[in-house]
Each structure stands twice: as structure tokens, then as C-alpha cells.
Amino acid sequence: MLYDITMCKGEACPKKHLCYRHTADIEGRQDFFPNPPFDVEQNTCEFFWQDVQRFEQIKLRAYEIYLEERRPRGRALDHWLKAEQECIEKWNK
Numbered sequence: 001m002l003y004d005i006t007m008c009k010g011e012a013c014p015k016k017h018l019c020y021r022h023t024a025d026i027e028g029r030q031d032f033f034p035n036p037p038f039d040v041e042q043n044t045c046e047f048f049w050q051d052v053q054r055f056e057q058i059k060l061r062a063y064e065i066y067l068e069e070r071r072p073r074g075r076a077l078d079h080w081l082k083a084e085q086e087c088i089e090k091w092n093k
């Protein structure tokens with residue numbers, strides 16, 4: 001764990017499940033943003049730091065879904081969204 005980064009509680013952030021500042025394990029004392037950094041109007045967060053491990057889990061699951069459905073064309077987004085939802089449910093348990 002990096003102790004010199006500011007963490008985020010992910011309040012009202014749709015990207016929190018893929019942001020390392022929200023998903024990283026907290027060990028000991030850790031600083032958090034006093035206000036959520038996600039900009040709702042711009043739908044961005046200048047402090048977003050992609051959690052690569054979670055991204056890879058979604059990518060792998062999306063590929064598995066693609067194979068399960070016998071490799072249909074033009075369904076990549078559907079597969080990604082389904083995989084993302086499945087992974088989020090798994091992580092929230």
C-alpha cells in the first residue's frame with residue numbers, strides 16, 4: 001500500500017469500483033479527500049487512478065462471456081457491461 005497517496009471514499013462516483021484510490025486496502029493511518037473529487041457536471045475525476053487488477057478481471061470475464069456466446073460480432077460493449085456488473089456484485093460481497 002502506498003501511504004503517500006490521498007484516498008477517496010467514492011461518494012457519488014460512478015467510477016469508484018475501478019479507481020485505486022477507492023479500492024486499495026487501507027493499512028494504518030490514511031488520508032482521504034475532504035470533498036469528493038468527482039466532477040458530476042464534467043463526468044470526470046482528475047484524480048482517477050485505474051485499478052489495473054480490477055480492470056483485468058473485467059476484461060477476462062468479458063472475454064469469457066464472448067466465448068460462452070460463441071463469439072458474436074458487435075456485442076463487445078454488451079459483454080463488457082455484463083462482465084462489469086458481475087464483477088461489481090462479486091466485489092461488493
